[in-house]
Amino acid sequence: MTTKAPKSDLKVKRILVALDASPHSEEALEAAVELAHSLEAELEGIFIEDEDLLRLAGLPFVRELRHFSARYEDVSSQRIERELRTQARRAEAALARSAKPRRLHYSFRVLRGRVEAELLEAAEEADIVTVGRARSAPERTRKLGSVARAVVREASRTVMVLHRQAHPSQPVCVIYGACGTARKALAAGAQLAAAQGSELRVFIPDGDREQAAASENEVEEWLAGQRFAATVQRVAGRDCRDLLRSLQHYSCGAVIVERDDPMLGEDELHDFLVGLDCPVLLIR
Amino acid sequence: MTAKALPVSALCQECDERQLDFDTTADLKDLTEVIGQARAVESAQFGIGIRREGYNLFALGPTGTGKFSLINRLAKEKAATEPLPNDWCYVNNFKEAHKPRALELAPGLGDSLRRDMDQLVDDLRSSMPAAYESEEYRTQVQAIQEEVKEREESALQELQKSAKEKGIALIRTPAGFAFAPTKDDEVVSPDEYDKLSKTERKRIERDVEELQQQLQRSLHQVPQWKKEIKDRVKSLDREVATYSVSHLIESLQEKYRESAAVTEYLGEVREDVIDHLEDFRSNEEEGPTVLGIQLSKAAEGPSFNRYKVNVLVGHANGDGAPVIYEDNPSYQNLVGRVEHLAQLGALVTDFTMIKSGALHRANGGYLLIDAQKVLMQPYAWEGLKRALRSRQIHIESLGQMLSLVSTVSLEPAPVPMNVKVVMLGDPYLYYLLAYYDPEFGELFKVAVDFDDRMQRDADSSRLYPRLIATLVRKEDLRHFHRTAVARVIEHSARAVGDAERLSTHMGSVQDLLREADYWADEAGADIVRREHVQHAIDSQIHRSDRLQQRIQEEIQRGTILIDTEGERVGAVNGLSVMSLGQYSFGQPSRITARVRLGEGEVIDIEREVELGGPIHSKGVMILAGYLGARFAHDRPLSLSASLVFEQSYGEIEGDSASSTELYALLSALAEAPIKQCFAVTGSVNQQGEVQPIGGVNEKIEGFFDVCRARELTGEQGVLIPESNVKHLMLRQDVVDAVADGKFSIYAVATIDEGIEILTGVPAGERDASGRFPPNSINYRVDEKIRTLSEKMHAFATATKGAEAEDEKGEAGDDEGAEE
Incomplete structure (x- = not known):
């Protein structure tokens, strides 16, 4: 297998990562840094000051129940702002701490507004938007956080759903579907695999046999053209649940799938994302 | 009654080579028993x-x-x-660490327990972390943690839900939670809020207040839940540890079931491991450090030393x-x-x-x-x-x-x-x-x-050569020819100064054998012969006789005044022994006596200047006893005699010169000159009997050396007590001189015998009338003492008369004064 990265249709120059000061966010940051490093992209960190919080501070009767002390205290705008600034500084420091040792280009911005809206707007300028899997809910609940859901649903760009457990040495798995972005997914997969030095696997769902055969040809041809070695195999993939079951058999380092794959409706996508134990790149 | 010179045969009890029925010690068997x-x-x-x-x-x-x-x-x-005695080990006392426990185990088991305990710790250190990293354990811990987290989440969610129904959102702030009214999923801004009607605002405020109280109640429970997790995880940990350690301990307890103490100890080990399971969970080998200096684990942090076994005494392979x-x-x-x-x-x-x-x-x-x-x-x-x-x-x-x-x-x-x-x-x-x-x-x-000596008899003469043979083999020396063995035996007798005894001082016998072997080697001989042993003895003496030679020289040069010819009144050659370390030698010294009128005391000059020891003083006092009883039993002994060791500047101890002193005294009293060709040794009692002394051989040889250096006249000789004859083991050259008639040794039993030899005048016995024969020594002494006594009497009477006159005069003066 060659490790030379093939020419890609996916031009990744900027990766966006949203930061808050939680430990979970730091894990997501680590994964994002890893990805940016693999793809030689610039990392853009943003911290969004939630407008709701600022508004809330203006309401006369609202009091805040403090963690640890479990006591109520009056909320003031100044204090909220100060706390947000502190959080932003910490987020920036965390970004610097992770990015500097890898000699990564990075930038950091603080935005203010509604979290989801700001994030989506910022995402427009990035090539990949990364989101954490869950905001602080335990793993067992297997849910995406509300922000992540919104981004996955609405972002017009490629989204990387990060996962706490990254296995860079495991194969990169590409679902080669039937939408127009399939080749882009394949190219992204090849690039990632080359960058991580891991194996590339291409899965072709055999819902429609003819389509699958055609896809297979396309893949082989592309790989031959790029002189890139990969395992190509068909998987049972009539619907999303079927596909998820098939993928769960293999240990995947990362899964790359087309966002607009018809199999993935909003709920199916959600189940698909929480069902996999690895980062998922949603190509758009 | 004149004593005769001793025959040559009495001077040294030679070892009869004919009785030694072997050629060399190679023919002799080892001696297994201890002799003597x-x-x-x-x-x-x-x-x-x-x-x-x-x-x-x-x-x-x-x-x-x-x-x-x-x-x-x-x-x-x-x-x-x-x-084989039992093994003893020290092990940790888990209850009181400063009082380590002692364990007794069957021979060899101490070391085995030590290895087993080391193995146990190794096993636990690999099996316990593995158990704690296992999927099963992690799942159980996660299940416990998630159960509580779910409780927390669901409490929050419930609250969130009931808040939402009232148009209120639960919002996470950077430092906690807060409730705020919402409109279209957005928090109502203060301006909008102000626009709400008063009743609406009141309702919202009331609702918020209520929700806040509910939230507070829920959050108050969180620490309680967290403690619960901790306890449950802890007891799970103990379960895992118990599972890991129990079967290992049980198999050890089975192995050491003979010893109740060990079984009990192993039980305590199990409890301690479970109590300290955290120590086993981490795989860190490194101990703690302070400023980069490695601390031993005994000082800080987890230490597995406490499970070690210190085998104090182990008898893994021994017999008896x-x-x-x-x-x-x-x-x-x-x-x-x-x-x-x-x-x-x-x-x-x-x-x-x-x-x-x-x-x-x-x-x-x-x-x-x-x-x-x-x-x-x-x-x-x-x-x-x-x-x-x-x-x-x-x-x-x-x-x-x-x-x-x-x-x-x-x-x-x-x-x-x-x-x-x-x-x-x-x-x-x-x-x-x-x-x-x-x-x-x-x-x-x-x-x-x-004992340092043993009987010299037929039995020992048979065993002693075998002892020599044993030592020769043990030391890997050349074998000894029977002539050499004979010489060793003779020297052994001489070493204890007794012809009828042998030395059991193995150390010096061994030294002699080694040295004789050396000289044989120097001479290129295959076996050790008599001359090699003699060489060894001579060189032993030569190595230590520097002072003896010095004294001999001074005698020859006339610095120390010793006569070996002629006659002197009141002077006799006495003999003393000097010991320097292991070596002792004899040395003549002149003893003189002077007499004058006095009150019966014999003055020991040595004692007066505190150079004489108590035994020496005792000997001198005996002289006074002898003189008084023999010559002045019916009148006061009115003489004063002084005795001295001439040219002696050191301390003198022992009574071996008391007979000599008596001879000098008798000579002085009788005014009979004593032949200076003789030297005398022996102590005397109040009866005039001569008693044995120590070091007789050295003393004789000491005088012999002086005489030989000047030339042996044939007259010279030494007087020794008769009871010392059995101790004679004289040097060969002395024996040879006696055989040639150039030197004599006299054994005397009484003072009378001795004085006859020394003066050539009969001593004389009292006859029936109590008088000594005229011109005999005792007669002259008796006469002298009588004369002195009379002079004393006369002197005393004259003095008394003069004193009486004086007293009378004084008394008269007194009377006169009173009147």
Whole structure:
């Protein structure tokens, strides 16, 4: 297998990562840094000051129940702002701490507004938007956080759903579907695999046999053209649940799938994302 | 009654080579028994055999008599028939760490327990982290944690839900939670809020207040839940640890089921492992460090040392009970010690640093120690007695024993002791201890008394060559020809100064054999012959006789005045012995006597100037007794005599010159000159009998050397007490001179015999009328004493008359004064 990265249709120059000061966010940051490093992209960190919080501070009767002390205290705008600034500084420091040792280009911005809206707007300028899997809910609940859901649903760009457990040495798995972005997914997969030095696997769902055969040809041809070695195999993939079951058999380092794959409706996508134990790149 | 010179045969009891029925010592078998120490062997066998309290042994005898080899051999013979003693280990005391526990195990099991415990720790250190990293364990822990988290989440979600129904959102703030009214999923801004109606605002505020209280109630429970998780995880951890450790411990308990103490200890190990399971969870090998300096694990952090086994005494491969000789019986070397490790300036210790003492190693067997060394080591003797008395070995530092320090140290559990102690030492030590130490008799009931000499008879003449053969083989020397053996035997008799005894001082016999072998080697001989032994003896003497030669020279040069010819009144050649280290030699000195009128005292000038010892003074006082009884029994002894060793500037002790002094005195009284070709030795009693003295051979040889240097006239000789004849083992050149008639040795029994030889005048016996024959020595003495006595009487009367006159005159004056 060659490790030379093939020419890609996916031009990744900027990766966006949203930061808050939680430990979970730091894990997501680590994964994002890893990805940016693999793809030689610039990392853009943003911290969004939630407008709701600022508004809330203006309401006369609202009091805040403090963690640890479990006591109520009056909320003031100044204090909220100060706390947000502190959080932003910490987020920036965390970004610097992770990015500097890898000699990564990075930038950091603080935005203010509604979290989801700001994030989506910022995402427009990035090539990949990364989101954490869950905001602080335990793993067992297997849910995406509300922000992540919104981004996955609405972002017009490629989204990387990060996962706490990254296995860079495991194969990169590409679902080669039937939408127009399939080749882009394949190219992204090849690039990632080359960058991580891991194996590339291409899965072709055999819902429609003819389509699958055609896809297979396309893949082989592309790989031959790029002189890139990969395992190509068909998987049972009539619907999303079927596909998820098939993928769960293999240990995947990362899964790359087309966002607009018809199999993935909003709920199916959600189940698909929480069902996999690895980062998922949603190509758009 | 004149004494005759002794025949040549009496001068040296030569060893008859014809009686030695072998050619060289190669023909002789090794000697297995000890010769000449029948009493010691019997006592030692008794002492070693009897296994009762207090029956420890003290082997007393001069150095070199073979105490150690005999005791060592007997003890080893006995020990070989006795069982191997048990092993002793020190292990951690989990309840009181400063009092390590002592475990007794069957022989060889101590080491095995040590290895098993090391293995156990290794096993646990690999199996416990594995158990805690297993999927099963993690799932269980996660399940517990998630259960609580879910409780928390669901409480929050419920609250969120009921808030939402009221148009209120639960919002996470950077530092906690807050409730705020919403409109279209957005928090209502203050301006909008102000626009709401009063009732609406009141409702919202009331709702928020209510929700806040609910949230607070829920959050208050969180710490409680967290503690619950902790407890449940802890008990799960213990379960896992118990599972990991129990089967390992049980298999060990099965292996050591014979020993209840070990089984109990293993039970405690299990509990301790479970209590300290955190130590086993991490795989870190590195100990803690301070400023980059590695600390031992004993000081800080988890330490697996506490599961170690310190095998104090192990008998993995041995046969029979131990026989230990402790070369350096210091207090700590006897009872053991606790070592310390310096750590950043502080001294730390634990049970693994307990070291055994000789008593531990000899437990169940025999301990041989040198008495003088024990007594010279501070507190070693006290420590030994304490152990023997309590029959336990307590390991305490000297500081602890004397209550000088009170810093934290270890108090290892005492080990029961069953040791037979054999002390080896000089007799004087035995007698000193017996006299001054009340416990000594209780603890050392068996004295093994070694003699330094043995009977010289047919039996010993047969065994002694075999002893020589044994030593020759042991030392890997050339074999000794029978002539050489004979010379060794003769020298052995000479060494104890007795023709009828042989030396049992193996040390010096061995030295002589080695040196004779050396000279044989120098001479290129295959076997050691008589001349080589003689060479060895001569060179031994030559190496140490510098002072003797010096004195001889001074005599020859006339610095020390000794006559060997002519006659003198009141002067006799006496003989004394000087000892310098191992070597002693005889030396003549002139003894003179002067007499004058006096009150019956014999003045010992040596004593007057405090150069004479008490025994010497005693000898001189006996002279006065003899003179008074023999010559002045019916009148006062009115003479004053003074006696002196001429040219003697050192201390004089012993009474071997008392006969000599008497001869000088008699000569002075009788005014009879004494022949200076004689020298005299012997003590005398009040009856005038001559009594034996020591060092007779050296004394004779000392005078002989002086005479020979000047030329032997044939007149010269030495007078010795008759009872010393059996001690004669004279040098060959002396014997040869006597055989050629150039020198004589006279044995005298009484003073009368001696004075006849010395003056050539008969001594004279009192006849029936109580008078001595005229012109005899005793007659002249008697006359002299009588004359002196009369003079004294006359003098006394005259003086008394004069005094009476004086007194009268004085009395008259007094009367006159009164009137």
